[in-house]
Amino acid sequence: MNGFKVLQVKQSVFADNDRRAEELRQELKKQRVFLLNLMSSPGAGKTTLLSRTIEALDGKLKVGVMEADIDSDVDARTIESFGAKVIQLHTGGMCHLDADMTRQGLEALGTGDVELAVLENVGNLVCPAEFDTGAVKNAMILSVPEGDDKPLKYPLIFSVCDVVLINKTDVLPYFDFDMEKCAANIRMRNPKAKIIPVCARTGEGIDAWVGWLCDEVTKWKKP
């Protein structure tokens, strides 16, 4: 057949991105920069929770934030008003960020004086889960109004998360949201995920979350 051969590949479609993400993680380890990838549906509270987090850290860690809003700088300005270094990432309409876009973002942010870099990923529960960004840890926010069955409908994102923050606990009285059932649903998809109920509005649970984050940053910075 005019010189064609069949190469058995058996590689993930995402293999190239996975490789680039791993390279980025190794470089971040050397630079002692901790990168957190923060994911959720639109409006679950990423920006509000991040503002609270920066406030609660109270200067203990130098924070840099990358905002991946599709087409506005509203979130970036909010974060800036809380005193963190911030840049706006241009996703060009893409519904997720990959390792290369994250690398470019980190370069634009400048990580020389940053200990904790946070990527506010595009609001979407599907593709951010498939693309490793090179982050050290993946966090996701599930907000109470979205329902306790989300882990059953979007299994992949829950399976890649190290920590799931259940936000907007202040509105629990108004929704049929069963915290126990939600935790059980998350554990079915990912027995290792840490689950922390929080409220970005009242500040409930923020200490537990910030405690987890500081521990992880400390571990990462050890040689």
Add this chain to the structure above:
Amino acid sequence: MHELGVLNALVHTVEGIVREEGLTEVEKIVIEVGELSGIVPRYIEQCYPAAVYKTFMEKTALELVVVPGIVKCRECGRVFNAAANDLYCLDCGGQNLEILEGNDMIVKEIVCR
């Protein structure tokens, strides 16, 4: 735009293989798409020409193979096709399922020279 992003990742992965193997021409790629991968084969086919436009894969044919989404119920042990059953166990109605197959998207073969 999700499928376009996935295809973009695919082009990069194939590009890496082409470089490593020193290939000169890729006639066809065979991709396995799992029923539980969240990726819709029909959309992949529709987006493909746009994704490979002006890349080295512009003339590369695409063959998709759909892999059934097979799961095992952790409650009762039954093994079944979950995509056809909306992620509920046929026997006990449980939703605590272990995915055995059909969770990902894989470059299976490259026909090349």
